[in-house]
Each structure stands twice: as structure tokens, then as C-alpha cells.
Amino acid sequence: MRDKALLFINGEPPKFFPALDDYGLIACTDGAFHYLKQQNFSLDQLDFISGDFDSHTGSDENVYQEKFILTLDQDKTDFHKALEIILEKGFRTVDVFGASGGEQDHFLGNLTVAYSFKDQLNLKFYDEFSEYYFIPKSFKVNQVKNKMISLYPFPFVENITTKGLNWPLANGNLSITSRIGTRNFAIEDEVSVEYASGDLLFFVGRKEIEYPAIY
Structure with missing residues (x-):
């Protein structure tokens, strides 16, 4: 069952696309619509395009008008508004492309939006x-041996214990103001994380590494 949604937003254009047949809904913000056109993405597969459309041409509106959802609320980002629409359409799992790269304040804003939806949506970001x-506070991931793993507290995590990492933690604390857990790597196929309180962003590198690329 295709119960996942795919969303493109206006960061760095993706270097790859997932299998579109895996998704029951495909959408983009109006900023992402521009790069999808340039990359010859199959625009007919989009279910909706959301935004204020202040940068779109008349030809765009004529061809894809039935897919446009106008969202004028300036108190929310286009990403936030697109997620609200996806929720209204009944989807709870969303893969997001285009969140990073470009202007870094946008990236930080996207993470903050994801945080606000973390109890409503299963959001996963992908980039190059x-x-x-x-x-969650008890978590396992498999098939990650020799991949970069980063743990980023948002803004803190207490009593965290990890297994399967080159530099494990045992009932430690992480905080963006003191100690973070970036640039670690998996020495086992399975990595597990347990923590008592706070919120944690978990990063998995796309490629295996041959040596610790820590800095």
C-alpha cells in the first residue's frame, strides 16, 4: 500500500529521485516547482503544488492550475503549510527532498518545522x-555499518546510551550549548539509541566510509 507522501521543498535541488511508484501522494512547494521543471521531472505526477505563487508565470498557471493550492499565511513557511495539507489528506509518513543546501537559515527553519510536526508525522529528510x-527514545537502525552517524540534540538529550558506534555513549548528556554527537560512525550493522528525555535528530550518511572522517 502506498501510504507515504513525497514532498519537494525549495532548498538544494535533489541529486537523485526516489522511485515515484512507492508514494501515494507527490507534492512540492512553488519554489521547488521551478527546479523540478529544470530537471525534467514528470510534473504530471504531482498531486499538488502549494505556495503563494508570486514567482510563477502565466503559462505555469494555465497548465497546472488545477494542481495549485494557494497558501498566503505569511506566519508559516511554505514547508509548514505543505505539511498541513498532507496531514489533511490523511498521510502520516513523508519523505522530504530539498530541505538542506542553499541559504542556511532556511535549513534551520525546516528543522524547526519538522520538530513541530514530529508527534503528528513520520518525517524523513534526504539529501546528497x-x-x-x-x-523516538528507543530506536534501532540496521544496515549502517561503516556509515557516518551523527547525533544532534534539539536542543538537549539526557541519559543517552548508544550501541554499535565507534564512540559509544553510556548515560551521557548532549546539548547544543555544550556537547553534540556529530561525525561518529557505525562499527556494527545495527546501531541502537536509548535516551530518557529531550529530542534527537539522527543522521545516517549515504555512503560507507573507509576510515573515521571525524572533524
Whole structure:
């Protein structure tokens, strides 16, 4: 059953596309619509395009008008508004492309939006380098041996214990103001994380590494 949604937003254009047949809904913000056109993406497969459309041409509106959902609320980002529409359409799992790259304040804003939806949606971001997402307090991931793993507290995590990492944690604490857990790597096929409180972003590198690329 195709119960997942695919969303493109206006960051760095994707270097690859997932299998579109895996998704029951495919959407983009109006900014992402521009790069999808340039990359010869099959625009007919889009279910909706959301935004204020202040940068679109008349030809865009004529051809794809039935797919446009106008969202004028300036108190929310286009990403936030697109997620609200996806929720209204009954989807709870969303793969997101185009969240990173470009202007970094947008990237930080996208993470903040993801945080606000973490209890309503299963959101997973993909870019050229990694996939990343908020994880529950008890979590396991498989098939990650020799891949870069980063743990980023949002903004803190208490009593965290990890297994399967080169630099494990045992009832430690992480905080964006003191200690974070970036640039670790998996030495086992399975990595597990347990923590008592806070919120944690989990990054998995797309490629295996041959040596610790830590800095």
C-alpha cells in the first residue's frame, strides 16, 4: 500500500529521485516547482503544488492550475503549510527532498518545522550526503555499518546510551550549548539509541566510509 507522501521543498535541488511508484501522494512547494521543471521531472505526477505563487508565470498557471493550492499565511513557511495539507489528506509518513543546501537559515527553519510536526508525522529528510530524522527514545537502525552517524540534540538529550558506534555513549548528556554527537560512525550493522528525555535528530550518511572522517 502506498501510504507515504513525497514532498519537494525549495532548498538544494535533489541529486537523485526516489522511485515515484512507492508514494501515494507527490507534492512540492512553488519554489521547488521551478527546479523540478529544470530537471525534467514528470510534473504530471504531482498531486499538488502549494505556495503563494508570486514567482510563477502565466503559462505555469494555465497548465497546472488545477494542481495549485494557494497558501498566503505569511506566519508559516511554505514547508509548514505543505505539511498541513498532507496531514489533511490523511498521510502520516513523508519523505522530504530539498530541505538542506542553499541559504542556511532556511535549513534551520525546516528543522524547526519538522520538530513541530514530529508527534503528528513520520518525517524523513534526504539529501546528497545523508538521511536524517527525529527518533523516538528507543530506536534501532540496521544496515549502517561503516556509515557516518551523527547525533544532534534539539536542543538537549539526557541519559543517552548508544550501541554499535565507534564512540559509544553510556548515560551521557548532549546539548547544543555544550556537547553534540556529530561525525561518529557505525562499527556494527545495527546501531541502537536509548535516551530518557529531550529530542534527537539522527543522521545516517549515504555512503560507507573507509576510515573515521571525524572533524
